[in-house]
């Protein structure tokens with residue numbers, strides 16, 4: 534399998550953490566989706582990473598589809614509850630949607646601020662998206678409570694998604710004081726950061 538991605542994308546990181554937890558081998562192909570040389574659209578018409586190209590040449594996207602597929606490949610470190618356990622499985626997927634949704638909103642803010650000249654930026658748009666970031670963080674903290682992991686005792690894809698979202702917020706939005714506001718999220722994040730899967734995939738700009 535070949536994973537097309539970058540060292541900065543939190544969605545790519547989610548897939549890489551899953552690969553590492555499940556001890557799956559893959560080739561990692563770096564692609565800068567914002568450069569003129571990007572090749573990713575040859576595999577993903579949406580021009581986005583992550584994109585997983587499989588042995589038969591077919592491609593999978595987006596990160597949620599890839600993560601779900603990877604979890605079926607080996608019983609090592611099951612990250613999603615079995616299909617028969619539909620409610621728990623849906624709960625994990627809601628956590629993932631929440632973490633990804635916080636990222637989607639924060640990414641929109643970053644793009645607004647980095648791709649548009651200041652006079653074309655919309656403060657109302659930025660405020661709307663930041664509202665989602667803050668509301669999402671508050672609900673994450675509330676849902677986590679004092680549990681060791683998002684779903685309780687078991688480490689799941691929910692923790693992978695939350696860890697990648699929090700890590701990216703610290704990387705790109707150091708001004709968002711989520712660690713001070715939500716000590717329980719900080720505790721979870723610190724615990725996740727000790728795992729080799731997270732340590733080896735921390736975001737960085739080349």
Ligand code: GSF
Pocket residue numbers: 541542543544545566579580581582583595596597633640
């Ligand atoms: C989001 C992927 C995405 O926006 C997923 O895979 O979960 N829902 C998708 N990737 C960004 C890079 S980043 O912000 O992490 C991307 O490839 N953007 C290129 C573009 O043209 O929007």
